[in-house]
Amino acid sequence: MTSDSRARVAVLLSEATRAMVLTGEAEQRLGAVADVRQATGTPDTWDLPALLDGAEACLTGWGTPRLDAEVLQACPSLRLVAHSAGSIRNLVPQEAVGDRLIVCQAAALIADSVAELVVLQMLSSLRELHRHDQGLRNGAAWGDLRTEHPGRLLGARTVGVVGASRTGQAVIQLLRAFGATILVSDPLLSSEQADALGVELLDLDDLLRRSEVVTLHAPLLPETRNLLGARELRLMRDGALLVNSARGGLVEPDALLAELQAGRITATLDVFPSEPLPPDSEWRKVPNAIISPHTAGHTLDSHRRQGDAMVSEIVRFLRKEPLRYAVPAASVTVLA
Template identity: 70%
Template sequence: MTRETPSGVAVLLTAATRSMVLTSETERRLDALGNVRWADGSPDAWDLPELLDGVVACLTGWGTPRLGDDILTKCPDLALVAHSAGSIRNLLPQEAVGTRVTVCQAAALIADSVAEFVIAQILAWLRELHLLDAGLREGAGWSDLRHRHPGRLLGAQTVGVVGASRTGRAVIRLLKAFGSAVLVSDPLLDADEASTLGVTQADLDTLLARSDIVTLHVPLLPSTRNLLGARELGGLRDGALLVNSARGGLIDPAALQAELRTGRIRAALDVFPAEPLEVDSEWREMPHTIRSPHSAGHTLDSHRRQGAAMVSEIERFLRKEPLHYAVAAGQVDNLA
């Protein structure tokens, strides 16, 4: 008996993720593809081999169970994984990406959201909005508050961007619009690209020493874990602002806490060594810090763009058209 040509699509999204990344319009587009299986209920109860049997493409996102070697072996027809979130590091075996299965990810759509958040963090510190707000709540004098917190212009600052990743480049574009001088440390950035971006290349130590603001945009890899330790943090200028919206593991936590307690530097932290923070975590009360709960990449608009983009990738794949967000096998080691 001849086996039918596989053509199905599986939507492996939790109810929460589905409500974030899919609109009624994108759901209609999926249904229009025909032979679509929608995972339902708790992911713990999903029978992945059954959901993916005969399926050529699947849509995944936050909360999707790992598609391990056993799943890929049992589902040989699966040719495309369209991931509506960012990192694919824990989604499936990295050696399978671009070889056993084509993988697309929405990380590029998240970059704008993170970049805007980073600029918001920087501006909040430069204008000391949290201190102005607290002062008014406490009844401080109008003129006294303006005298104590006069603020600084972003365009007058030198900003060091560690990592010319997609997000790093999105941040650079916004910084250039403000007129900031931008230093970049990234061994993969060549001189021509730096010139196109309008930035100055620098090694990490030089960047830390010359920057008023430092923002991190590198993936967490064995080579970048604790990239900033006590020595590197000690090389920051007095009064420098350190922004981390990438991964908490990029900075030695004990060294950062020690610096922050002295008040010599300030920090805007969206990520932490362990997440979510425990109720009694020291990070919740860390002085000279603005903190947020890993929120940089999350906006209603970016979520919907991510879902729509990955549905478009599935449509292109089924029409045998070039994909826009496919991850090449050689890129995997450098991805977050």
């Protein structure tokens, strides 16, 4: 506690991240309940023990350095880490979460943003909007474009959702409005939960065989790396669409490039095995894939929701009220 008995909170956000996730109103709310110490300069110059000295809570996000065991040992007053944006997997030691430290994460707040882009990707690809746009700009005949690229209805498709995560479930909710047939593969989803979501639960192979559109929403773990390899991709129907807004490592890159270059399937890809893509990347040259720069979760609205939610979480913590976004210790290594 500081001399006037107000709690101390450290804001461990770079200038760019702070501008992205914190509104003036959110900063005022935080300042009304605590003395706020703001990190300045670039994250690689921060003295974390000094910034966290006496702090009960800290606000973190993209670019925040790891709060390792040495830092935590030097800052015994720290009890809450409220993570506004980015992965928590490498932010704090897993063994510290629980009795020693409460970690909250705002990732649930980007599910709507990701889900909207996923459905947009599906619609754009199925209706071949990119072909129409490129054709008109390059002088193609109006009637020829309509004949050559008639498009398909999302509502008439069978869509396979791999991973019933927060984002996966947000995608399912949007797909239901279109009337699509929805299949799900997730080893942690029970048949009762699948019924409640209005989906058919299958193993991965059967989902790949039956789906006309496959969208990935699984975490990247050792057991899910290259979840879709050459064998799995061959199970997909000719002309099927693969959507990946989750992690590039879920799909074996050479196998996917081979399928796309052969023209057997199409894809919309927001994530890649290595990011950012170099200028000469093969992914930039594949004509039957729509690509974007890992932007699914990035909207002004979702960023501000994330920051606002974590400020509210800090306020609740200081007032000893129940938290809404606390991460169970067992989930630290499996959450994105």
